[in-house]
Amino acid sequence: MDLNYSKDDLAFRDEVRAFLAEKLTKELSEKVRLGGDLTKNDMEGWHAILNAQGWLAPNWPKEHGGAEWNAVQRHIFDDECASSHAPRVVPFGLSMLAPVLQKFGNQLQKDHWLPRILSGEDWWCQGYSEPGAGSDLASLKTKAVREGDDYIVNGQKTWTTFGQHANMIFCLVRTDSKVKQQAGISFLLIDMNTPGIEVRPIILLDGSAEVNEVWFTDVKVPVKNLVGKENDGWTYAKYLLTHERTNIAGVGFSTAGLAAVKRIAKAEMSGGKPLIQNPLFAARVAQVEIDLMAMNTTNLRIVSQAAAGGAPGVEASMLKVKGTIIRQEINDLARRAVGPYAMPFVSEAVEGSNEPLPDPHDAGPVAAQYFNNRKISIFGGSNEIQRGIIAKVKMGG
Amino acid sequence: MNFDLTDEHQMLQDSLRRFLKYSCNSKTRNEALSSETGVTSDLWHAMAEMGVIGAFFTEEQGGFGGTGADIALVFEELGRANVVSPFLDSALLSGRVLAAAGELDRVADLIGGDLQLALAHGEPTSRYDLNYVRTASVNGILNGRKAVVVNALASDILIVSARTSGKVYDEAGISLYFVEKDAAGLNIQDYALIAGGHAAEVTLDNVQGSLIGEEGKGFALLKEAYAIATVAQCAETLGEMTAATELTQEYLVTRQQFGRPIATFQALAHRMSDMLIEMEQARSAVIRAAGYFESDERTRDINIHAAKNLMGRAGRLIAEESIQMHGGIAMTQEYELAHIAKRITMADHRFGDTDYHLEKFMALTQS
Ligand SMILES: Cc1cc2nc3c(=O)[nH]c(=O)nc-3n(C[C@H](O)[C@H](O)[C@H](O)COP(=O)(O)OP(=O)(O)OC[C@H]3O[C@@H](n4cnc5c(N)ncnc54)[C@H](O)[C@@H]3O)c2cc1C
Numbered sequence: 001m002d003l004n005y006s007k008d009d010l011a012f013r014d015e016v017r018a019f020l021a022e023k024l025t026k027e028l029s030e031k032v033r034l035g036g037d038l039t040k041n042d043m044e045g046w047h048a049i050l051n052a053q054g055w056l057a058p059n060w061p062k063e064h065g066g067a068e069w070n071a072v073q074r075h076i077f078d079d080e081c082a083s084s085h086a087p088r089v090v091p092f093g094l095s096m097l098a099p100v101l102q103k104f105g106n107q108l109q110k111d112h113w114l115p116r117i118l119s120g121e122d123w124w125c126q127g128y129s130e131p132g133a134g135s136d137l138a139s140l141k142t143k144a145v146r147e148g149d150d151y152i153v154n155g156q157k158t159w160t161t162f163g164q165h166a167n168m169i170f171c172l173v174r175t176d177s178k179v180k181q182q183a184g185i186s187f188l189l190i191d192m193n194t195p196g197i198e199v200r201p202i203i204l205l206d207g208s209a210e211v212n213e214v215w216f217t218d219v220k221v222p223v224k225n226l227v228g229k230e231n232d233g234w235t236y237a238k239y240l241l242t243h244e245r246t247n248i249a250g251v252g253f254s255t256a257g258l259a260a261v262k263r264i265a266k267a268e269m270s271g272g273k274p275l276i277q278n279p280l281f282a283a284r285v286a287q288v289e290i291d292l293m294a295m296n297t298t299n300l301r302i303v304s305q306a307a308a309g310g311a312p313g314v315e316a317s318m319l320k321v322k323g324t325i326i327r328q329e330i331n332d333l334a335r336r337a338v339g340p341y342a343m344p345f346v347s348e349a350v351e352g353s354n355e356p357l358p359d360p361h362d363a364g365p366v367a368a369q370y371f372n373n374r375k376i377s378i379f380g381g382s383n384e385i386q387r388g389i390i391a392k393v394k395m396g397g
Numbered sequence: 398m399n400f401d402l403t404d405e406h407q408m409l410q411d412s413l414r415r416f417l418k419y420s421c422n423s424k425t426r427n428e429a430l431s432s433e434t435g436v437t438s439d440l441w442h443a444m445a446e447m448g449v450i451g452a453f454f455t456e457e458q459g460g461f462g463g464t465g466a467d468i469a470l471v472f473e474e475l476g477r478a479n480v481v482s483p484f485l486d487s488a489l490l491s492g493r494v495l496a497a498a499g500e501l502d503r504v505a506d507l508i509g510g511d512l513q514l515a516l517a518h519g520e521p522t523s524r525y526d527l528n529y530v531r532t533a534s535v536n537g538i539l540n541g542r543k544a545v546v547v548n549a550l551a552s553d554i555l556i557v558s559a560r561t562s563g564k565v566y567d568e569a570g571i572s573l574y575f576v577e578k579d580a581a582g583l584n585i586q587d588y589a590l591i592a593g594g595h596a597a598e599v600t601l602d603n604v605q606g607s608l609i610g611e612e613g614k615g616f617a618l619l620k621e622a623y624a625i626a627t628v629a630q631c632a633e634t635l636g637e638m639t640a641a642t643e644l645t646q647e648y649l650v651t652r653q654q655f656g657r658p659i660a661t662f663q664a665l666a667h668r669m670s671d672m673l674i675e676m677e678q679a680r681s682a683v684i685r686a687a688g689y690f691e692s693d694e695r696t697r698d699i700n701i702h703a704a705k706n707l708m709g710r711a712g713r714l715i716a717e718e719s720i721q722m723h724g725g726i727a728m729t730q731e732y733e734l735a736h737i738a739k740r741i742t743m744a745d746h747r748f749g750d751t752d753y754h755l756e757k758f759m760a761l762t763q764s
Contacts, residue, residue, distance in 0.1 A: 136654040205735035280752040
């Protein structure tokens with residue numbers, strides 16, 4: 001056992017730090033740190049910078065342009081990016097669709113779509129959930145009927161993150177309603193500019209506009225955009241869900257978040273002393289820090305195991321549950337730390353005032369972030385569903 | 398011992414509940430949320446006419462109530478109906494300061510629905526410390542800054558605390574002043590609040606104030622008004638928690654996944670049960686804080702600190718679990734629960750948070 005980074009790891013970390021120092025502008029990192037809504041340009045710009053460096057796709061095989069980092073390298077990279085407030089890379093094309101195409105796509109599809117994901121030419125979004133099909137995804141109703149060389153798609157997807165920016169959506173659609181639910185689903189790639197598609201924004205509780213409803217009315221999709229075999233989509237969907245588990249614990253975000261909480265609590269005064277010296281608040285901070293230290297190691301242990309060939313099945317569910325609990329606890333601490341200044345509605349959606357809103361600790365809209373991050377225990381398989389998986393794997397049933 | 402409402406209270410509760418059900422919906426709330434000042438005057442006047450504001454004051458003060466029980470009852474109903482309107486800050490908190498200082502003409506205007514007030518006390522670095530005042534007054538000329546002053550923009554006149562003697566954390570030496578809204582040197586930077594309504598940063602640059610009550614004796618008035626406001630806040634949050642719990646209960650039995658209502662999943666059913674248990678505890682805490690309001694100061698304060706701490710903990714549980722067990726739908730601004738959850742959570746940032754009241758409780762009960 002050796003808990004320290006090797007010489008190579010440290011050299012890699014220096015390389016990442018130098019890269020971030022050079023390429024990540026202060027303007028962009030401040031926007032990320034303060035929880036501002038990133039524009040499409042911001043996200044595309046960062047994507048291009050990573051691509052130019054060859055660091056955009058850590059998990060892809062080298063033959064497709066990936067970096068093939070080991071688990072420790074990925075951990076270091078995530079950690080460094082989060083602590084320097086780099087934008088999150090939009091995962092839908094890179095870490096969700098790409099592994100499916102690499103494994104189940106035909107050669108034409110691989111040659112066509114994979115380079116476009118790297119170059120940023122296509123912005124993908126994920127069309128899985130429907131109003132009636134959330135946790136119970138297999139009950140989805142959006143229908144695709146084959147007509148000659150096309151599928152005709154009708155139905156509605158919802159919660160589509162960044163659907164407003166995307167030009168492509170990968171969808172699960174029902175191609176057979178007579179068989180068992182899971183056996184009648186197909187995986188389709190759909191151009192968002194096809195006639196009959198309508199995107200409507202859903203405003204979230206913190207005022208942010210990141211998710212959408214996507215409506216399909218007689219949308220024609222060429223059959224060549226079917227991935228794998230008709231009615232085998234559920235297999236691919238499951239592969240997608242279990243395959244990409246990098247950064248599922250969000251350790252980097254938590255580390256950066258905890259540092260911010262400490263910074264605020266050192267400046268905030270309570271009863272004549274810095275809040276960080278208040279035993280009640282300090283105990284809350286210390287408890288999360290203890291959890292996070294352990295999570296750091298849990299994450300590394302599990303990710304290394306997976307890299308060494310062990311399948312990160314049930315452990316990924318564990319990382320998801322505990323990782324999100326820790327992140328949400330840190331969001332809660334940040335809103336507590338700023339005291340009454342958690343109350344102002346700091347949003348770029350607020351019009352009418354050009355004066356900056358009060359933010360004495362330069363902390364950004366911490367309460368809005370607290371509310372927004374309630375989502376992380378709901379999406380990507382809710383924490384209840386993850387606990388169900390753990391119980392099922394460990395105890396059968 | 399008797400936990401039943403008196404006949405008058407029962408009547409007030411019934412009529413208030415009926416009125417609010419009829420007059421407050423998501424449409425009126427969205428109007429209030431998007432209005433310039435956060436105040437909808439129709440609702441304000443209608444409530445004043447019903448005698449709601451009068452219930453905040455004793456007969457000697459010109460009202461017809463004023464007990465902890467009167468006030469808790471009104472605010473629980475406001476919370477239950479999820480009303481966004483500055484009754485707490487404008488009428489109760491500010492009004493009780495004025496009533497205690499003998500400014501009864503103003504209180505009469507307030508009860509009639511013709512006056513909007515704001516209490517400018519907290520400062521950028523005071524956090525929840527009630528005794529912290531850095532803003533200074535020399536011969537009634539005020540200089541300093543007040544933070545997150547709820548209802549400042551809509552108010553007709555401001556009540557401002559300022560130090561006439563002593564050090565920043567001294568209880569003695571705090572004085573209260575009226576400041577006219579058009580006073581020279583007064584700046585109000587208004588903004589919307591997450592929970593609805595508006596607040597402002599108020600800066601005073603050589604502003605003329607006129608003294609309220611006795612010089613240097615403001616702290617006692619503030620402490621008294623904050624105590625009743627804290628009871629009201631707890632009661633309002635209790636109403637909101639009730640609404641959140643009812644919505645969640647309803648949703649769990651309606652929403653189907655895997656071919657059955659999600660309420661049939663034990664993982665959710667037990668957590669719903671925990672919410673219901675916490676609701677009973679929360680109700681008791683509020684009943685105690687309201688019921689002991691008229692007893693000796695120590696008993697009163699112990700129960701207020703206990704209530705605000707318990708509401709902070711139970712409120713967090715109810716808000717977070719309600720969202721989680723709803724799933725994505727609760728994350729949308731449009732859905733009622735989102736707004737309720739924000740109000741419950743933001744209540745923790747008013748009149749002292751969970752930890753603040755725990756500390757105060759510890760100080761009073763360890764001896
Ligand atoms: C901000 C945000 C972004 C999203 N982005 C996308 C996206 O880009 N693409 C996409 O396809 N989807 C997206 N989603 C959808 C997300 O995956 C779903 O919200 C999630 O699957 C849960 O479904 P639901 O919201 O319908 O809740 P439901 O499935 O109705 O669940 C309600 C509650 O019941 C619980 N529950 C359900 N079944 C069980 C069970 N068997 N046992 C115990 N508890 C259970 C859930 O855990 C939850 O607490 C997003 C959601 C959000 C909030």
